[in-house]
Amino acid sequence: MAVALPTAPRYEQIAQTLRARMQSGELRTGDQLPPERELSQDFLVNRLTLRRALRQLQEQGLLARRRGAGTFVTQPKFEREVGQLVLVSSSQERRGYQPGTQVVLCEQRPANAIVAAQLALPEGAAIYFIQRVRLLNGEPVIVERLHTAAALCAGIEQHDLQHRSILEVLASEYGRQLDSTQQSLEPALATRADAALLGIRAGEPVMLERRRSLDRSGAPLEYGEDVYRGDRFRFVTENPAPEGYRFITSAPGVVSV
Numbered sequence: 001m002a003v004a005l006p007t008a009p010r011y012e013q014i015a016q017t018l019r020a021r022m023q024s025g026e027l028r029t030g031d032q033l034p035p036e037r038e039l040s041q042d043f044l045v046n047r048l049t050l051r052r053a054l055r056q057l058q059e060q061g062l063l064a065r066r067r068g069a070g071t072f073v074t075q076p077k078f079e080r081e082v083g084q085l086v087l088v089s090s091s092q093e094r095r096g097y098q099p100g101t102q103v104v105l106c107e108q109r110p111a112n113a114i115v116a117a118q119l120a121l122p123e124g125a126a127i128y129f130i131q132r133v134r135l136l137n138g139e140p141v142i143v144e145r146l147h148t149a150a151a152l153c154a155g156i157e158q159h160d161l162q163h164r165s166i167l168e169v170l171a172s173e174y175g176r177q178l179d180s181t182q183q184s185l186e187p188a189l190a191t192r193a194d195a196a197l198l199g200i201r202a203g204e205p206v207m208l209e210r211r212r213s214l215d216r217s218g219a220p221l222e223y224g225e226d227v228y229r230g231d232r233f234r235f236v237t238e239n240p241a242p243e244g245y246r247f248i249t250s251a252p253g254v255v256s257v
Helices: 010-024 036-043 047-059 087-094 114-118 167-175 192-198
Strands: 062-065 070-073 078-081 097-108 126-136 140-150 179-187 205-215 220-229 233-236 248-251 252-257
Touching: 010 036, 010 047, 036 047, 062 097, 070 205, 078 097, 114 220, 140 167, 167 179, 167 220, 192 220
Parallel strands: 078 233
Antiparallel strands: 062 070, 097 126, 126 140, 140 220, 179 205, 205 220, 248 252
């Protein structure tokens, strides 16, 4: 049966209709969409308009095109805010996901050269190394590796690191309040160790976040290296215009900045 759509832009209306079908459960993860010719007829549009709608849903991580097989509904990706001091667990919980944590390792070890430089410690100084796997709806999605000076948080392994934020433990138990964070993001390939923890294959795409946090005195609080599953996360950012930024029209039809 043909589907009549409201006025233009039609591709957005098509995308919204398909998105609503996913949200209602009419279209489920793994379902294959009908062929383009059939969808074009259903929505009373040409294939170019339909493909624009499908491309929009692909860019949102809701559809995946498999060469020679067709177009399939995928799991919606979790969103990670970039450049904001937002805990993963609280931000995802607000979106209706159930966060969880598995503590893999918490031990003292000597700092290597890279970690020592990040924590402003001499090489070989005692640090705590904490490795955890973060879960969303029971699915492993992030491997966290955190380093912090042992002298500033003695006995941290005695605290509940499964159900508490490490930054919250450092603040409430040791008086070390987070002030700012420096982050970098780069695409990478999953190592065998990370793949085993995340339930994916070695070599699959991941996002590596390196993070250096400072306390209110400006001293290093922790250094982290977190690995996010590339198939389950999209990274988003919101950037306001710089203060005082404005468009200046110098002549009719000509815009300069």
